[in-house]
Amino acid sequence: MIGINRNLGFDRYSGLYLWASLIIVFSIWQPRLFPTSATVHSVAANRAVAAVLALGVMIPLIGGVFDLAIGATANLATLSAVLLITNGHSIAVAVIVAILIGALIGAINGFIVVRLRVGSFIATLGMASVLAAVQIIVTGNSQPRSPSNSTWTALTQTKVLGFQIIVLYMLIIAAVLWWGLRHTPAGRYLYAIGSSPEAARLSGVRVDFYTWMSLIASGTLAGIAGVLYASLSGPSLSYGPALLLPAFAAVFLGSTQFSPGRYNVWGSILAIYVLATGVKGLQLVTDVVWLDLMFSGGALIAAVAVAGGRQRAGAEAKRRELVRQEDHHDRSSMGEPSAPAGEDG
């Protein structure tokens, strides 16, 4: 009994164990720099945007649709918000317009995928390029100045329990998505579409509608992520596309956690922060610039490979266990004096 629990725990929560061991290792290695509240707060806040983007990527991915334009969308939203504010619009207007831009791009992606029947991979890859072009048109390819507006920066940098409030926003978004995906019909339909679109259609699921909605949701989340980034770090011409791979990496890694085999909210969030912890720790040890890229990519491949192997090995171990138990059973039923096996020590 204990053995089984331990097994399950290690498969489904390996990310938590990994996270704990990373924290312990770096705390011993860099005792003065790593285990500090400043480190915790900065990692939490700096990765919040990536976490929101990962959640955005995850929604259409559950339904079997890729949104590769999400980084470009977020970037465009960031620059739109900044430009609107520097041109004298109110913060409310800037936030709403930037998020709507994200939603609109999602809607266009949905139109291309659902109505024009272009594969989502191609459609959003093309859209990412188009958005990069739009961004150059809008900005003239020069980075706009940061708005010098304290309310604007306070939007994400207000402290709550020592953390910047952006961390709270991210957690609220995650909670809402967790509810929507796990506890509402819409979420179920999305998982069903991802499992078999034709079976879903024949079970009465409006596949086109939900596919479209999932892309609008990812666009909207990209818009939100863009606004949060603009307020947290100011304008940037290139951060968005650079966050695309980490977002996908987190979602794939996350699908090995909590409910293995399924893309899920808390798995994705966990993956973001496990990777962030590893990168942060290594950055304190050495300050080479390629760490983040190397760590995200390598961890993605390694973790997914290990998770797959572990599941196969687990199934084989259970089978052997069963054979052994049956043998015990057979022997004792044949009248041989066999000890009750003491749960095999």
Next chain:
Amino acid sequence: MQAADMSTPGALGPSVSTSALRIESLTKTFVGGRALDGVDLNIAPGEIHALLGENGSGKSTLIKVLAGYHRPDPGSLLQIGGLDLEVGSAHSSHALGARFVHQDLGLVESASISDNLAFGPGFPTKWGTIRSRRTRLRATAALEQMELDLDPGALIESLSPAQKTGVAVARALLADSVPDSGQPAGDVQLLVLDEPTARLPDSEVEHLLEIVRTVADRGIGVLYVTHRLDEVFQIAERASVLRDGVKVASEPVAGLTRDALLHHLLGAALEQPHRLNIADESSSAAGQPKATLSVDRLTSDVLTDVSFEVFPGEVVGVAGITGSGRDALCATIFGARARDEGTVHIRSEILPARRPDLAMSRDVAYVPAERKLQGCFLDLSARENISIANLRDFWRVPLLSRTKETAITKRWFERLGVRPREAIGQPLSSFSGGNQQKVVFGKWFQRVPVMFLLDEPTQGVDVGAKAELHSALFDAAQEGAAILMSSSDVDELVTVCDRVIVMRSGRIADTLHGDQINVHSITRSALGMAGDVVEPGSESANAVAS
């Protein structure tokens, strides 16, 4: 152990004495329990040996062990053509001369027939380049041998299920039947057919059986797995029955009766579900009950001008050979396939084309023939498979009620006898085919439909499960639901239907009532044979069976 004295089979005497297949005390344990337990089986060269068993009885596992896919528990003896099979090695299985046609045919859907026929034995090449003309010729020859009138360049995905089965059988026999393929004429010892007729219409079944006989005449042992008892009597010399992984019988067919076989299969006398006669209903027909389904001049790529009605409480069968439109009718009505013309009404409400969701809102249920692709979600749990079409029942703002969902899934598991009973949270892929189909039915029963559209509803389902599904359908009909059931299993139509529509070339060729509903007249009508001339040849098979 025995391997030592078996390594020199030639010394033991003439090859006549070596079995095509010899299995002793084969046991295979899975995570969930024992799939096979001490099974013995012996097939002589040239013998056709039927293997029967309910879903989950271990038939598929046995075959997968033979194919080298599963590794049996230690202590099992497996010999093909007198030589030890290296367990868990597909290569060894093939080298010893075992050939397989699996239930999941294992064809590459997006490739052509000739490519599929070349994947096993290899493409004929010249300097590394595929000689396409030769590949094509070889495919043509193989198809001709099966008398399949198909273009070798056609993609598998464009074929009907029956045609796909034909191609799969052709592929299994290929290396043996085409000696000039550049391969050594593979010495086939054993052909294993896993429910080859599950998707075949009767006309093609007869044809397949002939091919199987030819194969056996060449001295090849045939292990023939089937759910259709009639075929056992038509073709097999001996029959073995598996129940819960244990072999319960292995007898010559000559001494067997249908009842004896059923007894072996089920372990108890089978209670055939008989529905109450709907005579009382037709007597009330004076009051003109309103048709549940009325189809008017329905036309699509494979249907022409199809009009008929189905009344409440009626079970209407759709028969027809492959390509007759039989396999497209239900899908077209439901909206799974496109229509060109014609209207469909459910209780006077119109059913628009290509809108399964609207069809469902009008209380129509549809069970597609291709279960794995269209009927269910293999990587979702059984619970989610049942609830997916019924989420409104479980939606208690702001949450889906997990408790109610589990309770209802449990109810259908018990009602339809889905096994294993406690696995409601497991992915559907971990269930056997028959149990998956029961889960699909549970999903629809939960909606209490007024109209059931069923394509091959009991395909690949064992006798016991079939009876359970039928009786559940009869209960629904008793409650006033109308049922339209398309099936290539004519026996099933005869057992279940009040009326049978026979399709031919996309049109309704005949409608059979009452006494007209028998295997013989349905088959004749489907093939378009006019008149009442009784051919003794085609009768004899059924006579033996009964």
